[in-house]
Amino acid sequence: MKKGHQITMKEIAKKLGVSVSTISRALKDSPELHPETKRKIVEMAKEMNYQPNLLAQSLRISRSKTLGVIVPEITSHFFASCISGIQDTANKRGYNVMICQSNESIEQEKANIRTLVSSQVDGLLISLSRETNTFEHLYDLYDREINFVLFDRVQEDIPVSKVTFNDAGGAYQVTHHLLEGGNRRILYVSGPEDLYISKKRKEGYLKALAEYGIGEDPSLIKISELTLDDNIRVANEIAEMNPRPDAVFCMIDPVAVDVLTQWKSMGIKIPEEMALAGFTNNPTSAVVEPPLTTVSQPGYEMGKLAVSHLLDQLDGIASEDPISIVLETTLVPRKSSQHF
Amino acid sequence: MKKGHQITMKEIAKKLGVSVSTISRALKDSPELHPETKRKIVEMAKEMNYQPNLLAQSLRISRSKTLGVIVPEITSHFFASCISGIQDTANKRGYNVMICQSNESIEQEKANIRTLVSSQVDGLLISLSRETNTFEHLYDLYDREINFVLFDRVQEDIPVSKVTFNDAGGAYQVTHHLLEGGNRRILYVSGPEDLYISKKRKEGYLKALAEYGIGEDPSLIKISELTLDDNIRVANEIAEMNPRPDAVFCMIDPVAVDVLTQWKSMGIKIPEEMALAGFTNNPTSAVVEPPLTTVSQPGYEMGKLAVSHLLDQLDGIASEDPISIVLETTLVPRKSSQHF
Structure with a gap:
């Protein structure tokens, strides 16, 4: 080749x-x-x-006024919020936005990049698929001098700008809240272990425990594949534990909602028998019964910041040197973790 | 010009x-x-x-193997499901998909069409914005011989293929269910009156009432702008009615969920004091308390059928004559409309 x-x-x-x-x-x-x-x-x-690369240079001069966005999945409320933030800001600055979803597949992510680049977008905003563990396609973009910014699901070594959340900080906040409520045996339901957010949120969980003098207990960490079936399996396994944990912190709200629904069907009282918390602040988390304690991640803000920085780079306002923007999260305490 | x-x-x-x-x-x-x-x-x-139009013809010969999709909003679970159906089917047939959202704005819809057409997509799948009441931009596509299919939010006169739901049928199903449960004063919360689905669902609602010998009562029809604030206003107005209706059918699930949340905060018991039903079968409708009776609209199927037909037209398998595909809906009875 x-x-x-x-x-x-x-x-x-x-x-x-x-x-x-x-x-x-x-x-x-x-x-x-x-x-x-x-x-x-x-x-x-x-x-x-x-x-x-003259082609890349000419593309940079004759602007299409279009940006490309690649997200793992559009059905996720979080990514949909990021897209809204990107689009509102891009439109205000005279740009239109085309969106592709990778469906968590690296091959689809590569195909999306090819499609968007041949559509002559001026720049790209990319959140990596769950599968993406090689990065040649991103280095290739870099070499062709096509501007792009990574957001939420990023790769740390590529020298481009990145926008992420303080995931460890958010997990620390929610675990600390559960500890303050008197819970000591706190179980963490993680996603697949190689996911960036699985690692970062575990880091925050362990840090809060350590502050209360509690060490890591492998029996209090469970892994879900993040499918409905696997979330139900985890909910059942926790219900059968003896002794049960005092509280459960799920890596993302959809897992917590599935656990909550399954426990309710088994007659387990939340928070009386076990407290429960999630992470993301999906709209569903506010309307389930009991409402779910969670951590709010402003996706709209993330999208806005990512696209503003990309457009600033395109317009020569921002330096081409990569920067890292880290957004803070906010604890949203609700009934699922609090005895009233 | x-x-x-x-x-x-x-x-x-x-x-x-x-x-x-x-x-x-x-x-x-x-x-x-x-x-x-x-x-x-x-x-x-x-x-x-x-x-x-030689340009259009040459575009049709040299395929980009890319399709464009325009939806009013990506944050809607329904449209996100349509997109998944479109993308899975398109990918299987060797096509990639670029998505734009109109944010319910006709100007943005026009800009999206320009962007996707200049990206040389082979065809378009479009669901119209709430604002779209002139159609020159669609006739223009038609004249340029660019293949497109309308889905869900369609315009009936344009001679292209359309995929819709039997909206009147679904509204009939849910109203009939409420009547069978013994409810007679049934209030319909509609969206803005010029929306296609507002009209069609009202049609089905009135048809079911007529079968029980009940005529249209203007005091039992309320219009919401479909924002959170306006949904709460409607919920309050209904709560203050004297006598209250027996049951309320909301045009879409998000309205029903807002009404449910507001009534619960006021201590109104559902379904004991008033029965409640929605339409769409959003994931949230299953996890609220009480779970919401609704009508299931398979968005994934709609997307799949729309893109299959478009690709069949592009490949010369389907005739270029427009067809209309109507999908049936399914009643999903849950606790919010049933005294146990």
């Missing part, structure tokens, strides 16, 4: 041990760099026979 | 008093038409100096 291989900025960066954005700025003759640094980079680029 | 105005097939059709699809078939020398009809049409096309 690599017939007539074209040298990328990434390769020059690797050779010289500097960042790709330094290479990019040197080749654009940026005044921010030391002349000597620029000279070295330009010489190396010549030596390696670097050819700037 | 109309410098060097290009004659469209629509204009030829109007002149001859035949359908645009007849013109289209005549100009393609279709064997389905009578030779005399074809001769007349070809002559008129010459006389009017009709120029086929």
Whole structure:
């Protein structure tokens, strides 16, 4: 496939041990760099026979005024909120938005990128699929100088801007709240262990426990595949534990809602027999009985910030150097965790 | 703007008093038409100096293998389900899907069409915005011979294929169910009156009442703007009625859920004091307390059928003549309408 291989900025960066954005700025003759640094980079680029990607450059000049968005799933209230935030802000700035969903598949994510790039979008906002564990397709975008920003489900090493939540902080807040309510045996229902949010929320859960002098107890961590069936299996397993935990913290609201529904059908009283909490603040969490304690993640705000930064980069207002924006979450205490 | 105005097939059709699809078939020398009809049409096309849109034709030959979808809002569970059905089916047939949301704005709908058409999609699936009351942008697509199918929120006169639900039938089912439960004063909470579904569901509601010898009572029809605030206003107005209705049928589940939440906060017992029902079968309707009686509308199926038909047209399997596909709904009786 690599017939007539074209040298990328990434390769020059690797050779010289500097960042790709330094290479990019040197080749654009940026005044921010030391002349000597620029000279070295330009010489190396010549030596390696670097050819700037003219197609990418022309795309950057003739704007389509369209942005592409890739999310794992549109049916998720959280991602739908992100999309609303992206679209409202983009529209205000004269851009239209096309959305693709990866259905949690890396192959679909790659196909979406191809489709959106050949539709000549000016930039991309991407939240990675659950399956995405190789990142060549993202480095490829980077090498082609197509602007993109990662949000919520990000990969930490790629040198582009990222917008995330303080997931560990949110999990700490909710676990701390359960501890304050007198609960000590607190069970964490995690999603698949390689998910970024599974890890981060576990981190916050363990940190709050540690502050109360409670160590990690593997019997109090359960993994769900996040399907209805598997959530019910976990709900049943917890109901059968002896002794049962005092409280259960589920990684995301949909899991907590399934657990709540299953326990109610078994006659288990919430919060009297076990307290329950989720994370996300889906609309459903407010209307179930009892209403669910959760952590609010402002998806709309996340979308707005991600697209504002991308447009600032396109318009040359923001530096091309990657930044990381971390949004804080808010505890939403409701009846499912509180004896009144 | 109309410098060097290009004659469209629509204009030829109007002149001859035949359908645009007849013109289209005549100009393609279709064997389905009578030779005399074809001769007349070809002559008129010459006389009017009709120029086929070569760009549109070349686009039809060089496929992008991409479809565009326009929905009023992605945050709606129903439209999200439609999108899933569209995407799963399109992907299986080797197509990728780009989605735009109109945010219930006709201007945004037009901008979305421009964006998707200039991205060279092979065809479009469109569900109209609440605001869309002029249709030039759709006739324009038609004239440019860009294939599209309307679904759920359709316009009846445009000669393209449409996929809809039997909305009147679903409203009949739920009203009939409330009547069978012994309720006689049944109030209908409608959306804005010019909405297609407001009209169709009212039709079914009145038909079921008529079968029980009950005529239309204007005091038992309330209009909500479908916002949270307005749903609460309606819930309060109903609570203050004297006498109150026996039962309330809300045009869509989100309204019914807001009414339910408001009544519960006022201490009104459902279904003992008033029975309640919705329409759509949103996931929330199953988890509220009491669970909500509703009508199930398979959005996933609708999306699947709409895209299958569009792809069949693109592949020349389905005739280009427009068809209308009507999906049936199913009553989902739950506790909110039944005394146990």
